[in-house]
Amino acid sequence: MKTNRPENPHQAALLRLLRDGPRSRAQLNDLTSDGMSRSKLNGELDRLIELGLAAPDGFAESRGGRRSGLVRLSPATRFAGIDIGATSVDVAVTDGELNVLGHVSEPIDIRNGPAPVLDRVFDLVGKLREQGLYTQLNGAGIGVPGPVSFAEGVPVVPPIMPGWNRHPLRETVSQELGCPAMLDNDVNLMALGELHAGVARQVDDFLLVKIGTGVGCGIVVDGRIYRGVSGSAGDIGHMMVDEDGPVCPCGNIGCLEAYFGGSALAAQAESAARSGVSPHLAARLAATGSVTAEDVAMAAAQGDPVAIQLIRDGGRRVGQVLAGLVSFFNPGLVIIAGGVARLGHILLAEIRSVVYRRSLPLATGNLPIVLSELEDVAGVVGAARLISDHVYSA
Numbered sequence: 535m536k537t538n539r540p541e542n543p544h545q546a547a548l549l550r551l552l553r554d555g556p557r558s559r560a561q562l563n564d565l566t567s568d569g570m571s572r573s574k575l576n577g578e579l580d581r582l583i584e585l586g587l588a589a590p591d592g593f594a595e596s597r598g599g600r601r602s603g604l605v606r607l608s609p610a611t612r613f614a615g616i617d618i619g620a621t622s623v624d625v626a627v628t629d630g631e632l633n634v635l636g637h638v639s640e641p642i643d644i645r646n647g648p649a650p651v652l653d654r655v656f657d658l659v660g661k662l663r664e665q666g667l668y669t670q671l672n673g674a675g676i677g678v679p680g681p682v683s684f685a686e687g688v689p690v691v692p693p694i695m696p697g698w699n700r701h702p703l704r705e706t707v708s709q710e711l712g713c714p715a716m717l718d719n720d721v722n723l724m725a726l727g728e729l730h731a732g733v734a735r736q737v738d739d740f741l742l743v744k745i746g747t748g749v750g751c752g753i754v755v756d757g758r759i760y761r762g763v764s765g766s767a768g769d770i771g772h773m774m775v776d777e778d779g780p781v782c783p784c785g786n787i788g789c790l791e792a793y794f795g796g797s798a799l800a801a802q803a804e805s806a807a808r809s810g811v812s813p814h815l816a817a818r819l820a821a822t823g824s825v826t827a828e829d830v831a832m833a834a835a836q837g838d839p840v841a842i843q844l845i846r847d848g849g850r851r852v853g854q855v856l857a858g859l860v861s862f863f864n865p866g867l868v869i870i871a872g873g874v875a876r877l878g879h880i881l882l883a884e885i886r887s888v889v890y891r892r893s894l895p896l897a898t899g900n901l902p903i904v905l906s907e908l909e910d911v912a913g914v915v916g917a918a919r920l921i922s923d924h925v926y927s928a
């Protein structure tokens with residue numbers, strides 16, 4: 535079974551408007567005042583209903599005169615959002631308006647390579663199908679924690695994904711699920727998620743900094759992801775913050791990721807635990823044999839001064855890079871997201887203080903720096919948004 539696609543740019547534009555919720559024909563007429571006559575608009579809407587892409591939805595309240603018919607996206611529309619992380623995978627099924635109807639998650643190890651990881655992904659999608667959440671998908675969006683050639687739909691030399699280089703991921707998912715698919719990196723998808731349903735709903739130009747195992751930045755310009763010429767825009771984890779700094783796994787010296795991010799933080803915390811300066815972290819190390827970023831968060835919450843200092847130091851480095859980005863890009867909002875962002879307000883306070891101190895007042899005068907609102911679902915909602923942008927284009 536194949537689902538229909540819009541036949542022209544007018545139909546595509548109408549579907550994107552309906553993605554924000556049902557609209558009356560009169561409202562749609564106001565919103566598409568760029569040259570579509572009322573009869574043309576009604577013709578396109580009728581055609582979308584015929585194609586099974588939209589559906590009538592009763593009548594709007596009268597604005598005086600005849601009541602205008604409401605139209606919505608077809609209630610059968612379904613998108614899959616697949617967010618593959620370094621250590622877990624999240625799969626969700628949404629309706630056409632990208633409301634999450636079902637969401638499942640499980641731990642994986644991305645280093646096992648594409649075959650076993652994709653087996654788990656397709657099992658999880660199948661589970662949502664068995665729950666009756668869909669019979670046919672209109673499209674699937676996929677995110678991975680590494681650089682992606684957006685045009686080809688393949689990961690390219692992803693540092694933490696051995697075995698995935700140039701794996702035809704978009705094609706594999708599209709064939710297995712029988713629908714169009716699109717692939718992007720996880721950070722861009724989180725930014726799209728926040729744009730669609732999170733803190734960035736009313737913001738056209740913003741940055742999302744993801745601090746997970748590594749560090750990356752999603753760049754949204756004029757309501758669209760900016761990917762750069764080859765798709766690597768926003769790869770800020772390997773910007774140099776100290777030319778005398780430690781060697782980074784990438785081979786360069788003093789990268790941001792060598793100072794902060796899940797891996798660096800865990801290593802610093804472990805050395806603090808071993809040297810005995812932090813009883814909290816030493817206790818975690820004794821109990822579990824390792825120390826993680828979450829342990830640092832927990833120790834900081836209990837007032838452990840060493841843990842608090844580790845978070846402040848990391849926040850200062852991130853703030854240093856971000857201050858440069860803010861001066862360069864003049865965003866309307868900065869979102870801090872990712873697992874390590876759950877270090878929360880100590881981290882946020884440090885980042886804010888560095889950015890506000892080091893960027894010029896004109897850039898920061900009206901610049902909120904906030905934590906992600908969607909957290910765990912930002913990636914899957916963003917993945918659904920990515921594929922719906924593709925499906926709702928002519």
Ligand SMILES: [Zn+2]
Nearest residue numbers: 772782784789
């Ligand atoms: Zn590096």
